[in-house]
Amino acid sequence: xxxxxxxxxxxxxxxxxxxxxxxxxxxxxxxxxxxxxxxxxxxxxxxxxxxxxxxxxxxxxxxxxxxxxxxxx
Amino acid sequence: xxxxxxxxxxxxxxxxxxxxxxxxxxxxxxxxxxxxxxxxxxxxxxxxxxxxxxxxxxxxxxxxxxxxxxxxxxxxxxxxxxxxxxxxxxxxxxxxxxxxxxxxxxxxxxxxxxxxxxxxxxxxxxxxxxxxxxxxxxxxxxxxxxxxxxxxxxxxxxxxxxxxxxxxxxxxxxxxxxxxxxxxxxxxxxxxxxxxxxxxxxxxxxxxxxxxxxxxxxxxxxxxxxxxxxxxxxxxxxxxxxxxxxxxxxxxxxxxxxxxxxxxxxxxxxxxxxxxxxxxxxxxxxxxxxxxxxxxxxxxxxxxxxxxxxxxxxxxxxxxxxxxxxxxxxxxxxxxxxxxxxxxxxxxxxxxxxxxxxxxxxxxxxxxxxxxxxxxxxxxxxxxxxxxxxxxxxxxxxxxxxxxxxxxxxxxxxx
Numbered sequence: 001x002x003x004x005x006x007x008x009x010x011x012x013x014x015x016x017x018x019x020x021x022x023x024x025x026x027x028x029x030x031x032x033x034x035x036x037x038x039x040x041x042x043x044x045x046x047x048x049x050x051x052x053x054x055x056x057x058x059x060x061x062x063x064x065x066x067x068x069x070x071x072x073x
Numbered sequence: 074x075x076x077x078x079x080x081x082x083x084x085x086x087x088x089x090x091x092x093x094x095x096x097x098x099x100x101x102x103x104x105x106x107x108x109x110x111x112x113x114x115x116x117x118x119x120x121x122x123x124x125x126x127x128x129x130x131x132x133x134x135x136x137x138x139x140x141x142x143x144x145x146x147x148x149x150x151x152x153x154x155x156x157x158x159x160x161x162x163x164x165x166x167x168x169x170x171x172x173x174x175x176x177x178x179x180x181x182x183x184x185x186x187x188x189x190x191x192x193x194x195x196x197x198x199x200x201x202x203x204x205x206x207x208x209x210x211x212x213x214x215x216x217x218x219x220x221x222x223x224x225x226x227x228x229x230x231x232x233x234x235x236x237x238x239x240x241x242x243x244x245x246x247x248x249x250x251x252x253x254x255x256x257x258x259x260x261x262x263x264x265x266x267x268x269x270x271x272x273x274x275x276x277x278x279x280x281x282x283x284x285x286x287x288x289x290x291x292x293x294x295x296x297x298x299x300x301x302x303x304x305x306x307x308x309x310x311x312x313x314x315x316x317x318x319x320x321x322x323x324x325x326x327x328x329x330x331x332x333x334x335x336x337x338x339x340x341x342x343x344x345x346x347x348x349x350x351x352x353x354x355x356x357x358x359x360x361x362x363x364x365x366x367x368x369x370x371x372x373x374x375x376x377x378x379x380x381x382x383x384x385x386x387x388x389x390x391x392x393x394x395x396x397x398x399x400x401x402x403x404x405x406x407x408x409x410x411x412x413x414x415x416x417x418x419x420x421x422x423x424x425x426x427x428x429x430x431x432x433x434x435x436x437x438x439x440x441x442x443x444x445x446x447x448x449x450x451x452x453x454x455x456x457x458x459x460x461x462x463x464x465x466x467x468x469x470x471x472x473x474x475x476x477x478x479x480x481x482x483x484x485x486x487x488x
Contacts, residue, residue, distance in 0.1 A: 006209040017359050020366030023373065030370045037363045044356055047209070048349055051237030055228065059219050060255055063243045063262040070265075070274035 006047045013040040083161065090159040093166075099157035101171065104130075108149050123153060123168065131167040142175045143250055150176040174293070186299045189326055193304065203332040204313040206345050209352075211278035212239045213345065214266060216259035216285040219244025223288035223319065223338040230342045235349040239278060241266065247287040252297035260285060260306040260314075267312045283310060284341045285327065286317030295320055298327035307331050317341035371408070378404045444468040445476075456483050 016037040020030065058066065093099055106123035113119040117136030122129050132155065134141065145151070155168040193199050213231070217224050224242060231238060243262050245255035263283045265271045272279035285307065287295070297303055298318050307314045308330045316331035317338045328334040335341035378401070445453040446466045453465060463478045 005207070007207060010208065013359055017362045017366065020363055020370065023366070023370055025370060027371065027374050030367055034363065034367045037359075041356060041360055041363075045353065048237065048352055048356075051235075052239075053232075053235070053237045054239050056241045057244070058242060059244045060259055060262070063241070064258065066275065067262055067265045067271060070271045073274040 006044060009040045009044050009047075013037055013044065016040070086159065086161045086164055090161055093157055093159055101154055101156055102168070104153045104155065104168065105176070106130075106151065106153070108145065108147050108151055111145065111147050123151070131165055132170055133167055134170045134173065139170060139172050140249070141173065145173075145175065152176055182293075182296060182299070186326060189299070189301050189304065190329070193308075193326070193330065198304075198308050199329055201308070206313050206315075206333060207281050209235075209347060210238060210282040210345055212241065212266070212272070212280045212282075214263040214280045214283045215240060215242045216245060216256060216263060216283065217242070217317075217338065218247040218287050221247070221288060223286065227284070227338045227342050230339050231346050234342070234346045237349065238346055241277075241280070247297065248290065248294045253300045253303050256285065256297055257302045257306045260303075260310065263312075264306075264310055267310075281312050282345045283312060283314045284317050284335075284338070284345070285314060285331075286335070286338050286341060287319070288338065289319035295325060298325040300326075303327055304330045313345075315341040315344055375404060375408065446473075456481050 016033050019025065020033055020037070025033070104123060106125045106129075109122040109124050109129070111119070111121040119134040119141065121132050121134075123132050124130070132153065152174045153168065153170050154172040155170040157166065158169050159166055190199075215224065215227060217227070224244070228240070228242075231240060243259040245259040246252050247256065260283070263280055266275075266277070266280040269279055285303075286298075289295075295318055298316070304326045307316065307327055313332040315333040315335050316325070316327040317335040317340065318325055318327065319337040333341075333344055335344050444467070446468055447453055447458070448464070448466075451458075453459065459465070459478050459481055461478055461481065464475055465478065467474045467476050
């Protein structure tokens with residue numbers, strides 16, 4: 001799976017925040033980090049807000065039948 | 074009853090039965106003894122004798138009236154709860170069983186549990202590294218009692234923490250003879266759902282966390298969670314498993330092999346489902362810190378540039394003043410680029426902040442609270458702001474209503 005997960009994005013964002021807070025970077029790098037951080041932030045927020053929760057309340061035989069069906073595909 | 078008149082025996086037995094049954098001391102007695110002549114009848118009733126060296130008593134278990142332990146047979150010691158009765162047709166005193174349990178059950182089971190623990194320890198199962206929980210699970214599987222109170226609690230809590238979580242419940246039997254087998258099968262479903270190909274076929278995200286558990290109960294009720302097949306299924310799960318059995322005393326083997334041990338099913342939900350509002354607030358904090366950090370960097374750079382400028386102005390060389398102009402250009406260029414980026418993000422931060430503030434009271438209202446507002450539109454947060462006869466507006470999630478204040482009772486202040 002190449003898709004970056006929320007926690008990966010958050011970890012990277014936290015690293016960027018720490019780096020920016022520490023300071024000592026040149027302006028070009030600061031701007032780059034800032035832009036990368038902004039993108040990560042947007043992605044994290046979207047992940048939280050747009051996630052669509054669904055509930056499947058199955059009994060054991062129904063759940064097993066569902067798996068069997070999926071295996072046939 | 075006239076002592077001189079003979080009493081028909083049937084009538085006497087009936088009266089005796091009534092006297093026996095009316096005495097509380099004969100009701101729900103706890104007895105201990107050995108089983109003799111254990112005999113289940115095709116009718117579904119079971120007859121046997123309970124005996125020890127001091128005496129014996131006939132006993133009957135009416136069909137379906139209580140759970141009969143597996144493998145019960147003559148010679149076993151049992152605990153019985155039952156009420157004394159007289160069977161009039163034969164004049165036979167008997168105990169009508171309400172509950173029966175093998176005495177060595179817990180002892181023998183405890184030995185099995187210790188043996189299993191020893192074996193798991195030797196195999197390194199207990200010391201294996203634990204999988205950590207995802208901070209935002211994509212697909213939670215709950216293996217627990219179908220339609221149980223524990224399940225209802227978990228679903229309600231999970232909904233209030235993060236409505237975005239996808240959940241699949243596999244409802245199984247969690248106590249009795251079939252429990253272990255069904256829990257293992259439920260965990261097998263979870264294992265399948267953690268595979269990419271199965272999840273793809275069902276168009277769901279792969280399962281990335283499992284809760285297996287049930288509400289509290291007696292040690293026997295919870296025993297399935299001490300059995301080898303269940304503990305093996307937990308330790309073999311490719312994704313993290315939370316053991317969530319509500320119990321207070323002994324630790325279960327499932328607790329020891331799971332990746333996370335929760336004290337109750339609700340606690341399990343707290344362990345694996347994030348409070349989404351906290352995370353949104355945290356992200357806003359990150360954004361703020363990022364802005365401040367960048368801003369400081371730019372200010373530092375600007376200051377350094379100013380100093381350089383000052384030093385260059387003092388220097389006579391023409392080449393140097395050219396370099397100074399170049400630096401000045403670079404500085405204003407950077408300032409322009411960053412100011413617009415910062416401006417944009419500051420605006421977004423304000424918008425986000427508003428969104429969070431607006432959404433919060435509404436969410437509270439949706440839970441059934443209401444908010445009182447006075448004629449000027451101010452929120453009433455204390456009875457001291459009210460006067461008798463005043464009309465206030467009660468704001469609900471879906472509308473509002475006017476109300477008159479009849480009485481005002483202020484609580485005494487707690488110091």
